[in-house]
Amino acid sequence: MIQFNTPEWFFLIPLLLAAGWKYRRLRLASPLRLLLQACLLLALAQPALDRGGKGMDLWVLVDRSNSTAGIPAAGAEEIQAILERHKHAGDRVRLVDFAQSAVLRGRGDPVFAGGTAGTDMEQALAYTMALMSPNRTNRILMLTDGWPTTPLDQAAEQLIQSRIPVDYRLSVTFREADIRIEQIRTPARIRPGEAFILEATLAGPPGPAITVPWQISKNGGAPLRGTATLLNGKATVQLADRLSTPGCSAYEMTITPQNDPIPENNRAVSFLEVTGGNGVLLLSGYDRDPLAPFLEAQGFRVQQPSGLNQLDARHLSGVGLVIINNLSASSVPPDFLHALDYYVREQGGGLLMCGGRHSFGSGGYFSSPIDELLPVSMEMKKDKMKLMTAMSIVLDRSGSMSCSVPGGKTKMDLANAGTCQTISLLSDQDLISVHAVDSEPHPIVTLSSLGPNRKKMISSVSRIASMGGGIFIGAGLKAGWQELQRSVAGTRHLLLFADADDSEEPADYRETLKEMVKEGVTVSVIALGTEKSADAGLLREIAELGRGRIFFCDRPGDIPSIFAQETVSVARAAFIRERTLLRGTAGWLQIAAGQPEWPPAVDGYNLCYLRNGATAACVTEDGNAAPLVSFWNRGTGRTAAVTFAMGGELGKNIQQWDSYGDLIQTLARWLNRKNPPQGYSVRADTAGDRLRIRLYYSEENIPRLAERMPEISLELSGKESSRTQNGIWEHLQPGIFQCSFPLPHGVMARGAVRIGGSVIPFGPVSQQVDPEWAMPPESGNAFLDLVNRTGGRERMDLPSIFREPRPGTSLQLRPILLWSTCVLLVLDALFTRTGLLPRGQPRQGGTRSRPSGENNQSI
Numbered sequence: 001m002i003q004f005n006t007p008e009w010f011f012l013i014p015l016l017l018a019a020g021w022k023y024r025r026l027r028l029a030s031p032l033r034l035l036l037q038a039c040l041l042l043a044l045a046q047p048a049l050d051r052g053g054k055g056m057d058l059w060v061l062v063d064r065s066n067s068t069a070g071i072p073a074a075g076a077e078e079i080q081a082i083l084e085r086h087k088h089a090g091d092r093v094r095l096v097d098f099a100q101s102a103v104l105r106g107r108g109d110p111v112f113a114g115g116t117a118g119t120d121m122e123q124a125l126a127y128t129m130a131l132m133s134p135n136r137t138n139r140i141l142m143l144t145d146g147w148p149t150t151p152l153d154q155a156a157e158q159l160i161q162s163r164i165p166v167d168y169r170l171s172v173t174f175r176e177a178d179i180r181i182e183q184i185r186t187p188a189r190i191r192p193g194e195a196f197i198l199e200a201t202l203a204g205p206p207g208p209a210i211t212v213p214w215q216i217s218k219n220g221g222a223p224l225r226g227t228a229t230l231l232n233g234k235a236t237v238q239l240a241d242r243l244s245t246p247g248c249s250a251y252e253m254t255i256t257p258q259n260d261p262i263p264e265n266n267r268a269v270s271f272l273e274v275t276g277g278n279g280v281l282l283l284s285g286y287d288r289d290p291l292a293p294f295l296e297a298q299g300f301r302v303q304q305p306s307g308l309n310q311l312d313a314r315h316l317s318g319v320g321l322v323i324i325n326n327l328s329a330s331s332v333p334p335d336f337l338h339a340l341d342y343y344v345r346e347q348g349g350g351l352l353m354c355g356g357r358h359s360f361g362s363g364g365y366f367s368s369p370i371d372e373l374l375p376v377s378m379e380m381k382k383d384k385m386k387l388m389t390a391m392s393i394v395l396d397r398s399g400s401m402s403c404s405v406p407g408g409k410t411k412m413d414l415a416n417a418g419t420c421q422t423i424s425l426l427s428d429q430d431l432i433s434v435h436a437v438d439s440e441p442h443p444i445v446t447l448s449s450l451g452p453n454r455k456k457m458i459s460s461v462s463r464i465a466s467m468g469g470g471i472f473i474g475a476g477l478k479a480g481w482q483e484l485q486r487s488v489a490g491t492r493h494l495l496l497f498a499d500a501d502d503s504e505e506p507a508d509y510r511e512t513l514k515e516m517v518k519e520g521v522t523v524s525v526i527a528l529g530t531e532k533s534a535d536a537g538l539l540r541e542i543a544e545l546g547r548g549r550i551f552f553c554d555r556p557g558d559i560p561s562i563f564a565q566e567t568v569s570v571a572r573a574a575f576i577r578e579r580t581l582l583r584g585t586a587g588w589l590q591i592a593a594g595q596p597e598w599p600p601a602v603d604g605y606n607l608c609y610l611r612n613g614a615t616a617a618c619v620t621e622d623g624n625a626a627p628l629v630s631f632w633n634r635g636t637g638r639t640a641a642v643t644f645a646m647g648g649e650l651g652k653n654i655q656q657w658d659s660y661g662d663l664i665q666t667l668a669r670w671l672n673r674k675n676p677p678q679g680y681s682v683r684a685d686t687a688g689d690r691l692r693i694r695l696y697y698s699e700e701n702i703p704r705l706a707e708r709m710p711e712i713s714l715e716l717s718g719k720e721s722s723r724t725q726n727g728i729w730e731h732l733q734p735g736i737f738q739c740s741f742p743l744p745h746g747v748m749a750r751g752a753v754r755i756g757g758s759v760i761p762f763g764p765v766s767q768q769v770d771p772e773w774a775m776p777p778e779s780g781n782a783f784l785d786l787v788n789r790t791g792g793r794e795r796m797d798l799p800s801i802f803r804e805p806r807p808g809t810s811l812q813l814r815p816i817l818l819w820s821t822c823v824l825l826v827l828d829a830l831f832t833r834t835g836l837l838p839r840g841q842p843r844q845g846g847t848r849s850r851p852s853g854e855n856n857q858s859i
Helices: 006-020 031-045 072-087 121-131 153-162 291-297 334-345 413-424 455-462 473-484 509-518 536-545 556-572 585-590 651-654 660-671 699-707 775-792 796-803 814-834
Strands: 002-004 047-050 056-063 090-099 102-104 138-146 166-170 180-185 195-203 210-218 223-228 234-242 247-255 267-272 278-282 319-325 349-357 389-396 431-437 441-449 490-498 520-529 551-554 580-584 615-621 627-634 637-645 680-688 690-697 711-718 722-726 728-734 736-742 748-755 760-767 810-812
Touching: 006 031, 031 814, 047 278, 056 072, 056 121, 056 796, 072 090, 072 138, 072 796, 090 121, 102 121, 121 138, 121 153, 153 775, 166 775, 180 247, 180 267, 180 814, 195 210, 195 223, 195 247, 195 267, 210 234, 223 234, 278 291, 291 660, 334 349, 334 637, 334 711, 334 722, 334 748, 349 536, 349 660, 389 413, 389 441, 389 556, 413 431, 413 455, 413 490, 413 556, 431 455, 431 473, 441 455, 441 473, 441 775, 455 728, 473 490, 473 509, 473 536, 473 585, 490 536, 490 556, 509 520, 520 536, 520 556, 536 551, 551 556, 585 615, 585 627, 615 651, 627 660, 637 651, 637 660, 680 748, 690 699, 690 711, 690 748, 711 736
Parallel strands: 056 090, 056 138, 138 166, 278 319, 319 349, 349 637, 389 431, 389 490, 490 520, 520 551
Antiparallel strands: 002 047, 047 810, 090 102, 180 195, 195 234, 210 223, 210 247, 247 267, 431 441, 580 615, 615 627, 627 637, 680 690, 690 736, 711 722, 711 748, 728 736, 748 760
8 A cells, every 4th residue: 555645746737737738849748758757746745655564573671770679570571471472463572681781582581691780771772772673563661660870862862753652561669668868969179178068968758757867987987977857858968077188088978767678879978089289198118208208398298098908099189199118019909009000191190119128029019000100120030030939829719719700701710820820930940839629629730840840730720620619728728738848949938819708617727827837938818809708817817827918809800910929029029138339320310400429339129120111310230230210101190110228227328328318309209290281170070870071171271272182081990890991072162071971880980181291180989879779850750751752651451552553664665766757867868869759749830840942041
């Protein structure tokens, strides 16, 4: 059946007939031109061929996010069975599971592999529309709680244009009685000493007054407690505070209402930055660090945190230079070391590492997250090895090691990779043994030298698989100790790798460790987990009794590098403790106006090697020619290394050097971050599950912006990993650029705006409240608005979907007719030129043609 969208064009038919009768020379009655007129007229009438469309594809979108409590997923199969029984011939029912991502459900009981900490309804609708057949009638039924965590504007427009209705059936989660924290309001930035108001908004069910206990803590300190009374479902808590120390402070609020059905939205965190220039963060292994007074005398604001285990990216806010002075890597949280890379390369910060027994390779910094930042390499050369080393590695291969981690590997795979790292780093004369332990130890490699056996050992270790059960710590320690007893190596060390949440049966481990230490053997532990894990205390005690180190790792991807760090610190660490002559080089003139009077010698130094591209300002006069002072640029920031001790017993002579203070202040000023450019300001805040960054600029900077746009980068760091991404600016209005990024809950964001050679850092920023549980009224209203605009409705009677009118699909014929018209026009012109089309006869009464011999000249 053919339908015409604009049939009024058919009124031209009488006019064409009249024109053909009156103006016969136009030859409108010829077959070719009649066909041409018919094609053109039909094209103007816009015909469409009805292709039926009685079959319907019903797409059932099942909300698998956390906020639904699994209700839609539990009832999806029953709903599918009901729909299958009542569908018409030719209809199809297809299920799509969605949360943070969407996937078409296949056969069998599905296991949804996507993230469930968000409800990305927009992406789910776009995914479903991409799967739809345009030749069939399509309809969507959503089984959801009706609270998306993303805007729905784009999806709504696409659905309306495609004429696809969206019906819904809500899951019941008893949200009506929910009491939650809606938001915490604080200024984005304040100056030191400036007073401000912290305002928290609580929401709950309208009705009688409800009293809600609350508590607010600052930077994890002692909480301030109180109660709030909800009147008509709303309450506000206000606190005044004043911060005098530049940096970033975190305010965490929790509420404890009675009988709350959704406790997940009873906690919120807000970050507040206190500006104050570019300070110096000094992390020291000395009780009284000798660098601090010299830096303060030069006007630097020095911060020396007491609780090093609490360090994270927040402590880099307002800091232009980080100094690590003779402090081992195991004393610094891995998250903080990871944060330093982005801090230097993108945010323009500076990093200085000073030497000592607990620094560089001796401190476990080889293959650490900051290894590549330093201008010196800690990997030792073959001819500089220490005495022979014997290592015994005890690996947990319990059931928890079979868990997958990002990258498609298991925890066991990464532990195997770490052990292979150790085997690769040890020298040919060193010895190693490897045991895999579950309920008993299993020898993988018996104690033997690596020289002729290295490849075979790596092959055997890489095939270790998790076999289930738990790990018997006591048996594993005994097995490793028995192997080490067979060696007379100068250094003997046992490395235990275990799950901090699943370590059991320690047996008489204290006696075993006592015997090992008595014989000069040390024991270190790599604990997969955190210091709050169930068995963290046991593993920490093992490391302390074994006079070794403890590494807590909650990022499985870091396991191989931790193995490498420990191997170098035990077997290859080289702190040369002897008086060594030195000499200055011309490299110092790159950062200073003149050469200092270098001291004649140092009492000891960490043996490192200068990297390609770095500059040495001072080197040893021994056969190593090792760099003592070196520096280079890394991204937008700078780093430097001083490999001799700047304090303690080994630094006494250096501290008496006349130019000691000049060395410190010259390096500090060169490394410290440059001041941001004038006339710019950056603000970052959250809106829903997105981070919004705005760059404000003054009029005098417009010519500079016209030459080169500012660049923006963002680092998103979570529990498992971190990633860096770049953004694109949108010109919001004169004086304001804006850029936005998705910001999942539980992820901390830091960023940098690069303008020419200068950098404006910002952050950290995170979601105050988990968007999945925030459930603001505007989100629910947006979903209902989408349903109404697409012509859908709530479906309590599921079979009624199949009784809805089904608009048929049609094939538009106008393009075909227009192309036919063009072809006919070309044919008409061709036939007329070649004479194949007969010429028309003149009408009666027309002008008579003259004979051929008659003079045609006009008079």
